Structure formats: C-alpha cells, structure tokens
Amino acid sequence: MKYDVCVIGGCGHAGLPLSIAFALRGKRCVIVDRDADAMQKVRDGVMPFMEENGQESLLEALKSGNLDVRDDLSVISQSDAVVLVVGTPIDSHLTPSFGAIDAVLEQHFPYFVEDQLVVLRSTLYPGTSERVVRWAERRGVRLHVATCPERIAEGFALREISDLPQLVGSFSSEGLKRAVALFSALTDDIIVLEPLEAELAKLFNNAWRYIKFATANQFFMIATECGADFRNVYQGMTARYPRGADLPGPGFAAGPCLFKDTMQLSALTNNQFFIGHASMLVNEGLPQFVIKQMKSRYPLRDMTVGILGMSFKANIDDMRDSLSLKLRDLLEMEAKGTICSDPFVHFPGFVDAEEAVRRADVLVVATPHEQYKTLQLHGKPVFDIWNVLPEQKEPVRQSS
Template sequence: MNKYDICVIGGCGHVGLPLAAVFANGGKRVIINDVNENVIDLVKNCKVPFMEEGLEDLLKNTVGKTLFLSKEKKVISEAEFVIVVVGTPVDEHLNPVFSTLKKFFDEIIPFLCNGQTIILRSTLYPGLTKKLNQMLKETGKEISVCFCPERILEGRSIEELHNLPQIVSGFDQNSIKKVSDMFRIVTKDIIIVEPIEAELAKLFTNTWRYIQFAAANQFYMMAEDFGADFYKIHHAMTYNYPRTKSFPKAGFAAGPCLFKDCMQLSAFTDNTFFLGHAAMLVNEGLPNFIVSCIENKTNLSEKSVGILGMAFKSESDDIRESLSYKLKKILQIKARQVYCSDHFVKDERLIPEDELIEKSDIIIIGAPHEKYRTLNYKNKHVVDVWNMIRGKQ
C-alpha cells in the first residue's frame, strides 16, 4: 500500500501545481516534490506563486489534507503514480536539449520502485517517450511509462483540466487503463493513442496556433505597408463569415511553449519545416517591425518610449519568452529613453503606468491587459497592435 497515490515532481510550477491540486481535490493523496523551498513554503500557506484562477481556493481545500509538499526525493518512492513535468527545452541554436531530461531521470532512478507508473506531462521531442521507457527497462525495475501531455491555457488551468479531453499513451494496456481511470477523476473524455502520436499531437497543436498567429501578424505588416487599417480588414473578413471566424488578431505570439515547440518540430523534420521557420521569422520579427514603423514617422533617437505590458500575454504575470522584453532591447538602442510598466509583473525596473504615460512621447502596448483599455493616454501617440484602445470595429 503506497502512502500517496500521486507524486508530482517539480510540482510547484505552472503545469504541476494546478494538476496536483485538482487531483487532491478529487480525493487522491498527492505529494508535491520540488527543490524550491521558498515556493514550497508559499504553497504550504495556501499562497499561489503565480496567477492562476481558482487555484488558491483549491489549495485551501486540500493542503495538509490530501495535498502535501516535500523537497526530499525519497517521497518519490512512496507513490503509485509519478508525474514528471520536466520537458525538452531548446538551446540558443534552437536545437532540442535531451541532456536535461536524461540528467533528471539519472537523479530520480534510485528512488523509483517496482510497480510504479511514470506519467510524462510536459512537451517531449518525438520518440523521447520510447527512449525513456527503454532507459528505465535497462535498470531492471518494473516501471511503466506513459505520456499524457498537458493541454491547458495558463491562467485557466483548473477550468480546462476539467473541460478538455486528456490524451493518454503508453506501452502496455494495463498502465494505459490505470492512467486513464486516474484522469477520469479530472475529465470524462480520454483519447488513447500511441506515444509517438501523442508527442506529435502536442507539437502539432502548439505549432498550428503559432502559425495562425504568424499569418495574422504577416497580414498586419502588409496592411501597414499599404497604409491600410488591418482591423477594418479583419472586421470585414470575419463579421458574420463562418470560414474566417477563427482568424486571430495581430499581436506578440510569445511565451514558453509555442516558439519552442515549433522549433522542436523543425528539428524533428531535419530543418525542412519551412512553414514553421517562416512563422518564427514573422512572429519574432514583429517587435522590429513596430520600431521600424515608428522610425519612418519620427526621429526615434529624440523620443522617450514607454512599453505598457511586459508579460507574454494578457492578464498574466508570466514574462517567460515575452516579446515585450525583446522590444525593450531594440528600443534601448534606438530611442532616447525607454520606460516599462506592468501591474501584474514583479520587476523592480518597472514604473507605474501613470508615470510612464507622463514621461513617454510614444507608448507601445506590449501585453493587452484589460486595464489599458480605459487609461487616460493624454493624447500621446499610442502604438496599439492589439486594437485595444479603439475597441472592436
């Protein structure tokens, strides 16, 4: 009899903590293993270390009852299911880094026991689930491996964990059934596929979204070059026209997943994924395009520029891979002075938005936080890629 049903390794982050809390709220005994003692202390006091709707209430319902936390690796051996939220990053040359995951498993293998099931949760390079399964077999321990990718939207994880289907894959029917039954505590819809299919489904999903954003951003740039209003065009295209209903608006396509997963898919296809490369060039090039447009209208070296919104998306405090910071670096070379503000982000270099508006000649909306719709911009020139302050057409 295991002391815990589930151990979530690295479980105090954006992926692990909501999942651990949802399982604990569903009656499972869950232990979170994390090396960050400060974050562990926060969660033990039912404080959420990042913005996530509904998570604090779940922690209040579960911490010390069905949800527990520890920095000690020995707790890994005390659970039937071990959920791993370590994925495959890409390096500075946009190549997948396998050593991170291998090093992680080398460190936890001594704590794994016969009969346990490993559930890989984060995005993996195609074929890596099979490789890890073989690696664990070579230890002589009877351990099953499943890949069950997370599919949630950061900030709405609790809602989406319950409402979205869960993809389950593995190498034997017994572990697939056990894992499927466990996830039915969270969602009624389970989709069973092969591990390689699950890996590609996750990468295809994020890359598809990234390409869609790139199409919108490319059209935005084209409209600007023609002196046309992209959002009037967008309204004309999408209003009561079902075939363009899902066409996104322009804006920074960033964050910890979309760019990375697109590059992983490119590496998997021996860098012949030209559509993905084109999407990357468009999305990553949008900050440069914005600066070039400003330079065409004014002498930027004489202007102070403010960036409103430094998170990678709206209503978030997450700055990972935020293009607002890339925009800041470009402007620090081009402009006389650069100011930045974001009421969600903890960064001592940021200033309040009213001070930014007062000091800036030009204001760029970097992240479309709802608050920015109603600010008094004092007739300053505002660059609004997101169409925030004009409202819907």
Template sequence: MSHRWFNDNNREILLKKITNRELVAGVIGLGYVGLPLAVEIAKAGFNTIGFDVKKEKVDSVNQGHSYIGDVAGSDLKRLVEESILAVTTDFSEISNVDFIAICVPTPLDAHGRPDISHVESSVKSIARYLHKGMMVVLESTSYPGTTEEIVKPILESTGLKCGEDFYLGFSPERVDPGNAIYNIGNIPKVVGGLGTAAGELISAMYAAVLQNEVFRVSSPAVAEMTKMLENSYRNVNIGLINEFAVFCNKMGISIWEVIEAAKTKPFGFVPFYPGPGVGGHCIPVDPCYLNYKAGEYNFRFSMIEASVKVNDFMPEYCVKRIGDILNRRFRKPLDGARILILGVAYKPDIDDCRESPAIRIIDKLHTEGANTIFFDPYIPRFLHRGKIYEGVKELTVDIIQSADLVVVTAQTTHKADYEFVRRHAKAVFDTRNATKDLADRSNIELL
C-alpha cells in the same frame, strides 16, 4: 506466464486504488503546469506529493500560498491544511507514490536546440525509487520519441521492465494561463501509453481527476506529435496573419477590420490575430523541438520555418513602426525618445514574461538609443540577461505625459483604462487592438 499474471493482477490493484481514491500521486515540477495539476489531483481526493528542487516554491505551497495565478490560494490552503497535498524537495518520497507526472521545463539551449536535461534529471530521480506497479507519465513538451528513447531506457536501467513491472506514457500539458473558461480540469486530455495496459491505467487516472474527455492514442509518440501539431498550427496561422498585417499597413488597410469581415464566414475560417510577436514556453519553442527531430529524417518543415521567421521579425517591425510614428507625428528620432511600454507579459492578464516579444522590443529600442519605461499590473519587475528591470508602480498622468509614445504590447483587459491612457498620451501605438472600443482614436495607430 508469471510476468503476465503479475501484470494483470497489478492492473486490477491499480484500478481499484483509483476507484477507491487509495492511490498516492506525485508531480515533479511545481510551475505553471505542475502545481495546477497537483492541486487538481488532490481536489479529486487523491493524496498528492509535489516535488521541486526550489525550496522557496516548496515552502510557499506548504504554507498555503499560491504563486500561480490559475491556482486559488484558498484551494491550496485547504488541501495543505487537510494534509491531502504536501510538497517536498526530498525525492526519496517518490518511493511512496503509485502515479507520478513529470512537469518540468523543456527550454532551448544557447544554440536553439532542445534542452531536456530537466526531464532526464527527473527520470533519474524516479529510477532511484521506481517500484513494481508504478505509473510514470511525462507531461513536459518534447520532440516525438522522447518517452520511448530517453525516459524508458533510464527507467529500465533499474532492471524493471516497462509494460510488465511499471507503466509509462505521455500526456501533453494543455494549460492556458489566464484563460477564464478553460483550465486544467476541463480541457480534454490526450494520453499515449506504451502498451495497452499503460494507456488504460493512465487514462483511468486522468479520468478520475479531470472533468472532461480523456482521449487515448496508440503510443506516446502520437501524443507527443499531437502537442507539436497543436502549437505549430498556431505558429503558422499567427505567422500568416502577422504577414497580412505588415502588408495591410503598406496598403493603408486595417487588418483588424479585415479579420472582422472574414469572421462572418460560417465555415472554413478560424480567426487569428496579429501582434508584436509570439511568446511563452510553447509556440516559440515547440517548432524548434519538431525541427530537431525532423533533422534525423532529413526533413524540413518549410511552412513552420517560414512562420517562425515572420513571427521572429515582428518585434523588429514594431520598433520600425515606433520610429516611423515618432518621425511622422513629431519629427523626433528614435534615438533619445522616451517610450512607455504597456505590458511585458507574453499574453494578456498573466504574470509570465517567458519569451515575451515586449522584452525583445525593449531590447531593440535600447539598441536604437531610446529610453524605455514599462507598466504591467501583473509583472512589476523582470530579469533579463542578468539585469533586473523595474516597472513603474502606477500608471499616472505624469508617467503617461512624460512619454513621447505609449506602446501597447500586452493587453491588460481589467487593470488598464485605455481611454485614460489615450487622453493623456501624445500618441499611442496599439499592437493588440486593445483600444478598439474607444471613440476618439485621433492619436492612436494600430499594428
């Protein structure tokens, strides 16, 4: 009965702290997910402490400088100056927080298997300063079961008991960098708590911070599987439309026109668009996490595996199309050709090139003997396999005319004048239909 009394009493204390904005929040990992979340929590009136192992990130935030496109520098500067938000590399400050969200990377290792070492390291840091009444939420994407099988045992190794002494849950991040409509504040939030009290308290915290619905599910595993479904759905549909694009090209049919026609159906069809492949942290990575877990149950996601193969094939297919265009139009081989790549981000108008198909295209072009240059207004340079690639600083007439072919791999809707490019280019291969509004398309070929 003493545990039950403490649990109920602690629940009321935490709910009151949330209501009165007396709760202190923490966020571990100040990247594309963590920094926007920390800013949103602070903007809601909660004193917030951000944690990161990289001193340069911490110094930047504490100086009021944003390095994330979706975080306004003015917001960050105000919150820091008003001492609502502070960030540190000193993880002992965790002892001062009532709520902490883990927003660290979950990449794949060299063998394509889930690497949750950053999550484990963060949870161990929390365990050192875990105290009664604390809420811990994992937001980093991982396979279903991570919260209960990995996070919970580490935290309980302290002697504190989950659901009685502290509250644990999973809430999948849903950030969409560069989205002008949906941001971390207005995207509905899914919360799966380990026990009723955890679900209620963690949901109450997010409801106090965000401007949209908080949807509670019955367990962390359901919330984890929700993220897997969301991104696998996209992976499968992108794979389907990419396969359609390859076949339509063989038949001399425009896949883009086909999609526009299909979109007129008012039910039963959601448009997806082809491209040079998939990138970013989620879509190419999440199926690997799901299949890792499925292997424990002797199960295979055949549709997901098929879509992954199609999407992984697209950079190679784009290089083949580049070679075909050079040969057909100019009788020029790929070996020795000069190719201008427009956009190395994994999606339009962001400064993130993680898992970018454009970089894989550059790699394959180099393998075939082509020379490449690139322009991206958001990414002046990138590091790949230990080598720094420098982009051209300005898209000039001379730069465009020097290329045997211009390839649009990441549409930049605000900072690239495609008519200017088309006018001065020998030919353009547009993998994103970025040039769809141009009247003269005589030197343009679409994916």
C-alpha cells in the same frame, strides 16, 4: 502506497494546477520540486503565480488533506504513480535539450520502484517517451511509462484541466489502464493514443496556434505597409463570414511554449518544417516591424518609449520569453530610452502604467492587459496592434 500520485515539478505553471486538481478530486497527491521558495509558498497556501481561481483552490486542496509538499524524495517510492512536469526547453541552437528529462530521471532514479506508473506530462520531443522506456530498461527497473501531455492555456489550467480531453498513451496495457484511471479523476473525456501520437498531437496543437498567430501578424504587416488599416480589413474578413472567423487578431506571440514547440518540430524534421520556421520569422519579427513603423512616424532617437505590458500574454504575471523584452532590447539601439510597465509583473525598474504614460514620449501596447482598456493617455501617441485601447481607429494614432 501512501500517495496516489507524486508530481515532480509540481510547483510549476503546469504542475501545480495539476496537483491541485488531483487533490481536489480525491487523489492523495504529493509535490516534489527543486524550487525551495515555491515549495514553501505552496505549503503556506500562497499561489506562486497567477492562475484563475488558483489561490482559493490551493487553500481548498491543502484543507482537504490530499495535497502534500515534501523535500523528502522518498515520497516518490510511496506513490502509485509519478508524474513528471518539468520544463523541456530548446537550447541556444534551437534544438531540443534532453537535459531536463534526463536530469529528473537520474536525480530521482533511486526512488523509483518496480511496476510504478511514470507519466510524462511535459511537452516532449517526439520519441522521448520511448527513450524513457529504454532508460528504465538500462537501469534495470520495470516502469510503466505513459505519455499524457499537458494542453492547458497558462493561467486557466484549473478550468481547462477538466474541460479539455486528456490524451493518454502508454507502452503497456497495464500502464495504459493505470494512466487512464488516474486521468479519469479529472475528466471522462480521455483520448487513447500511441505515446508517439500523443507527443506529436501536443506539438502540432502548439505549432498550429503559433502558425495562426503568424498568419494574422503577416496580414497585419502587409496591410500596414500598404497603408491600409488592418482593423478594418480584419473586420471585413471575420464579421459574419464563418470561413474567416477563426483568424486571431495580430499581436506579439511568444512565451515559454509556442516558439519552443514549433522549433522542436523543426528539429524533428531536420529543419524542413517550413511553415513553422516561416511563422517563427514572422512572429519574432513583429517587434522590429513595430519599431520600423514608429521610426517612420517619429524621431525615435530623441524619444522615450513606454512599453505597456511585459508578460508574454494578457492578464498573467509570466514574463518568460516575452516579446516585450525583445522590443525593449531592440529599442535600446533605436530610442533615447525605454520605460517598462506591467500591472502583474513586479520587477526592479518597472513602473505603473500611469507613470509610463507620464514619462514616455510614445507608447506601445505590447501585452493587451484588460486594465489598459480604461487607461488615460493624455494625448500621447500610441502604437496599439492589439486594439485594446478604447475607440481606437488605427494601429498608430495621436490619442486624445
């Protein structure tokens, strides 16, 4: 085989770091993707999104000769293993959509070859891996299907791919052997599970994180409604108290994974995943809570609100499913206007932070980007749940 591994969806947030990591560890890796622009960027050595050490690592991987990006799908047939890392969204009814995996399988079917290792790296609705086995049987091709869910935190993939254990499961001993060998290039820390267990472990990891954020957010809302300063409560709960130390701080919790994966578990349990649903209501309700708090303090209808941070989390450029967007849309009803600002997301109409401060009557820190720590607010009132601004005493204050 010309390639050790072909990554389908290899220009995405999970797929590209994985492809780079394989190439840097000596695997001959070829990327296939339907996004022609992203493919061209990668070929040109330009990282299409923010990733710690991404730019240097991409150039190094291309220089090594181990990383290839091809339009020609026949490279799939020339690869010992095929890794699928396409997005796996939920639909408008909050139920998992199999369309993405089905589409990628059908589209690439003519290029799969007998005895190929097919690794599912996307986050999957439980049972999807087995569904892929049945699909291959129906199509009359013998594939070794393995499930190895990606668990990196977006933006830190290149570091975490080797720092985190890799979960590996397969339906055949041959598939397991080959999948373990492939991922051993990234780390010695491999945890072997049944495919269904690997699917569940990934979803539970994300749901657990989402639940923890929801807990912090609900505590924040309760304390604030009681008139207490949650920053002090948080300090009291967590400082030098090990059993409280794992509570995250409050803040917008969203993005392309946590909500979706929690809802996949809700769908799996016929909507009986009560704690997951409750977490969704709390996390998705935080923008409304922020607006309610602002309305109780200011004549919001006559004010322009500056939103600081539009990406779904700090210090990255990914705006997918960001609660900053929900806040902006809700404010269309509640305020005179909004001004959106982000140092990393370049989008028509967005302004820089200084301009947002100048033009807004009141500000919200929606994403705790590092650079806001030194932002001058010139006396503008600000709502900063994250406590990212310097010397802040309360979530709502008159800055000086």
